[in-house]
Amino acid sequence: MNKKNIIKFTLDIAMAILFITFFNKNLVSFKFHIIGGYVFAGFILWHMYLNRKWIINISKRLFDKKIKLRVKISYILSFILLISIFSIIASGVLMMKAQTYDRVMFWKMLHFGASYLSIALIGIHIGLYWNFIMNMFKKIFKIKQSNSVGKILVNASVIVVLIFGIYTTYKKEYFKQVANTLTYVVQHIEPQDLEQPEGNNYQKEYATFVDLATTYGSIISIFGIATYYGDKAIKERNKSKINKNNNKKVA
Numbered sequence: 001m002n003k004k005n006i007i008k009f010t011l012d013i014a015m016a017i018l019f020i021t022f023f024n025k026n027l028v029s030f031k032f033h034i035i036g037g038y039v040f041a042g043f044i045l046w047h048m049y050l051n052r053k054w055i056i057n058i059s060k061r062l063f064d065k066k067i068k069l070r071v072k073i074s075y076i077l078s079f080i081l082l083i084s085i086f087s088i089i090a091s092g093v094l095m096m097k098a099q100t101y102d103r104v105m106f107w108k109m110l111h112f113g114a115s116y117l118s119i120a121l122i123g124i125h126i127g128l129y130w131n132f133i134m135n136m137f138k139k140i141f142k143i144k145q146s147n148s149v150g151k152i153l154v155n156a157s158v159i160v161v162l163i164f165g166i167y168t169t170y171k172k173e174y175f176k177q178v179a180n181t182l183t184y185v186v187q188h189i190e191p192q193d194l195e196q197p198e199g200n201n202y203q204k205e206y207a208t209f210v211d212l213a214t215t216y217g218s219i220i221s222i223f224g225i226a227t228y229y230g231d232k233a234i235k236e237r238n239k240s241k242i243n244k245n246n247n248k249k250v251a
C-alpha cells in the first residue's frame with residue numbers, strides 16, 4: 001500500500017479519536033480541549049490537502065451533468081461539515097471572549113449545536129467513504145477475501161451497533177439537542193437583554209473516553225450505517241436498471 005494512503009488512513013483515525021474527546025471538556029483537561037480543537041482544525045486542512053485532487057476536480061465540475069449525483073451530494077455535505085467544524089472553533093473562541101451572558105449563551109449554543117450537527121455529518125461522510133476505509137483496513141492487516149464466517153461476524157456487529165446506537169440516540173435525545181441548540185441560535189442572533197438565572201450550576205456527569213466513544217461513536221455509526229446501506233441500495237438499483245435496459249436493447 002502506498003505511503004500516502006497510510007497517512008490518509010492514520011490521519012482519519014486520529015481525527016475520529018480527537019473528535020470524540022471533545023464531548024467532555026474535562027476528559028483530559030480544558031486546555032487539552034482548546035488546543036485539541038486547533039489541532040483538529042489543522043488535521044482537517046491536512047485531510048483536505050491530501051484529497052486536494054478530488055476537491056479541485058469536483059469544484060470545477062460541480063454543475064457538469066456527467067458527474068454523478070452521489071458525488072455532488074458528498075461534495076456539498078463535506079462543505080457543510082467544513083463550515084460546521086469552523087463554526088465550532090470560532091464560537092469556542094468567541095464564547096470565551098464574550099462580555100455579556102446573552103452573548104456567552106449565543107456562542108455556547110452555536111458551539112454545542114454545530115458539534116451535535118457534526119456528529120451526523122461525520123457519520124454520513126464515513127458512510128459514503130466506507131469502502132475506501134475498509135480497503136485500507138484490509139490492506140494494512142493483510143486480510144484477503146472475507147469468508148462466510150467473517151461476513152456473519154460483520155453483519156452481527158452491524159446489528160449490535162445499530163441497536164445500541166438507536167438506544168443511545170433516543171436516550172441522549174440527540175435530535176432534540178440539535179433542534180433546541182440551533183433554534184436558540186437562530187432566535188438570539190440579535191443581542192438581547194438577558195439576565196443570568198441564579199443557581200444554574202449544571203454539573204456534567206463524569207465520563208471516560210470509553211463512555212464517550214460508545215455514546216457518540218454509536219450515534220455517528222447510526223448515520224454511517226444508514227448512509228452506507230442506503231448508498232449501496234441505490235447503486236444496486238441503478239445497476240439492475242442499466243442491465244434491464246441493455247437486455248431490452250439486445251432483445
Ligand code: HEM
Pocket residue numbers: 019022023024025026033034035036037038040085088089092093095096108111112115204
Ligand atoms: C472541533 C473542535 C471542538 C468540538 C467538537 C467542541 C465541542 C464541545 C462540546 C461538545 C462541549 C461540551 C462538553 C461538555 O459539556 O463537557 C464543549 C465545551 C466547550 N468548548 Fe469546545 N469544542 C471544540 C473546540 C473548542 C475550541 C477550539 C474552543 C476554544 C478556543 C472551545 C471552547 C469550549 C468551551 C469554552 C466550552 C465550555 C462551555 C461550557 O460548558 O461552559 N472548544 N466543546
